[in-house]
Amino acid sequence: MTNFNIIPDRRKIFNKNKWTWYDKDILPMWVADMDFPAPKPILDALHKHLDHGVLGYEIPGRVLQETVSARMERLYKWKVQPEAVLTVTGIVSGFSVAARAFCSPKMGVAIQTPVYNEFHEVKNNVGIPQIDIPFVKSVKKNILTYEIDWDLFEKRVKKAGIFLLCNPHNPLGIIFSRNELTRMAEICIKHDVVIVSDEIHSELLLDGNKFIPMAKLSREIEKHVITLIAPSKTFNVPGLFCGFAIIPNKELRDRYENELNHLRLHVASPGLHAAQAAFSGKCDSWLAELNRYLTGNRDFLVNYVTKNLPNVRTTIPDATYLGWLDFTQTAIDGSPYEFFLKDARVAVSEGKIFGKEGAGHVRINFGTSRAILKEGLDKMKRVMEAL
Ligand SMILES: Cc1ncc(COP(=O)(O)O)c(C=O)c1O
Numbered sequence: 001m002t003n004f005n006i007i008p009d010r011r012k013i014f015n016k017n018k019w020t021w022y023d024k025d026i027l028p029m030w031v032a033d034m035d036f037p038a039p040k041p042i043l044d045a046l047h048k049h050l051d052h053g054v055l056g057y058e059i060p061g062r063v064l065q066e067t068v069s070a071r072m073e074r075l076y077k078w079k080v081q082p083e084a085v086l087t088v089t090g091i092v093s094g095f096s097v098a099a100r101a102f103c104s105p106k107m108g109v110a111i112q113t114p115v116y117n118e119f120h121e122v123k124n125n126v127g128i129p130q131i132d133i134p135f136v137k138s139v140k141k142n143i144l145t146y147e148i149d150w151d152l153f154e155k156r157v158k159k160a161g162i163f164l165l166c167n168p169h170n171p172l173g174i175i176f177s178r179n180e181l182t183r184m185a186e187i188c189i190k191h192d193v194v195i196v197s198d199e200i201h202s203e204l205l206l207d208g209n210k211f212i213p214m215a216k217l218s219r220e221i222e223k224h225v226i227t228l229i230a231p232s233k234t235f236n237v238p239g240l241f242c243g244f245a246i247i248p249n250k251e252l253r254d255r256y257e258n259e260l261n262h263l264r265l266h267v268a269s270p271g272l273h274a275a276q277a278a279f280s281g282k283c284d285s286w287l288a289e290l291n292r293y294l295t296g297n298r299d300f301l302v303n304y305v306t307k308n309l310p311n312v313r314t315t316i317p318d319a320t321y322l323g324w325l326d327f328t329q330t331a332i333d334g335s336p337y338e339f340f341l342k343d344a345r346v347a348v349s350e351g352k353i354f355g356k357e358g359a360g361h362v363r364i365n366f367g368t369s370r371a372i373l374k375e376g377l378d379k380m381k382r383v384m385e386a387l
Contacts, residue, residue, distance in 0.1 A: 034367030039286035045277035058269040107161030113355030158191035171363040173317020203234040231278030242271030321367030328360035
């Protein structure tokens with residue numbers, strides 16, 4: 001059994017990280033990494049790699065491709081040819097490469113807002129238009145839900161070169177259903193838009209929820225999809241920067257690989273060794289425990305907000321370790337992110353970085369011990385009471 005209540009100190013690491021970015025007295029509940037050590041099989045693989053002593057060039061080969069392909073078959077019964085698996089230096093570079101390959105100054109990137117801040121950067125590093133497709137927000141009591149406006153989706157997505165899907169969704173915690181995914185895919189196929197499905201959070205499933213990769217829906221849909229996955233969020237190794245682009249359609253894959261090769265993006269060997277261990281299956285019992293712990297944290301967060309933070313609204317995320325809180329109906333004047341940073345000494349993520357719909361909202365990272373989550377929420381509660 002892993003004890004997720006024990007959190008190692010990261011304040012002494014010399015590089016900047018979640019715990020040293022802000023002043024010492026600030027409790028960090030922002031960037032999307034967790035406070036837990038990676039599972040032992042990954043750490044063992046890294047120790048073995050380092051103990052060898054020679055850290056020469058290593059290029060990912062067939063073994064790693066087969067491991068990724070076997071994981072897709074085991075988790076989803078999705079049969080992927082090993083050669084369809086390309087290694088990328090993380091998912092952000094993975095979708096930027098897709099934008100380079102399939103977008104142009106006329107055919108940009110379509111995104112569903114509010115969404116992960118790096119989705120908003122693609123336009124800048126590639127020089128293409130960004131097409132926002134806002135979700136429709138609803139509130140029942142204090143619970144937020146977000147849905148797709150289908151007419152708007154079709155009207156906007158057809159102008160894009162790629163539709164960059166975030167599933168499960170950061171920061172909203174949505175797992176899209178088979179019907180929703182099929183409808184999105186059919187519209188994209190009708191308008192010849194390449195689907196880039198960022199599935200980095202796909203194994204962080206709360207309540208034992210199930211996940212369906214977009215490309216698994218049908219062989220026809222699969223031809224139009226670039227699937228991006230990584231062990232980084234699931235096993236808390238994002239600092240190793242290793243991810244995978246799965247592209248079964250050879251024509252798409254050749255275009256993607258061409259761009260990838262031009263950029264000369266290589267994953268450092270520890271990332272490759274960690275990914276092999278992470279996707280081998282040896283860490284799956286750790287992951288099941290993690291998802292139970294995170295489900296408890298999600299419940300704690302939602303109950304805490306409901307009972308103790310009047311007029312604050314929250315999502316009930318189905319996946320990820322990210323909560324989304326709406327302060328627009330409270331007495332906080334201006335940005336709640338700045339308010340909590342200054343007055344509560346808690347760093348959450350500014351809602352506006354996820355799109356203009358995020359004004360008055362914050363994202364909170366609950367991938368930490370229950371005690372730290374409670375401490376952060378208590379600090380937020382105290383300053384709200386003093387308003
Ligand atoms: C949806 C999503 N995609 C990508 C990333 C980052 O991926 P990477 O660090 O592999 O570039 C994150 C990190 O928070 C994320 O939430």
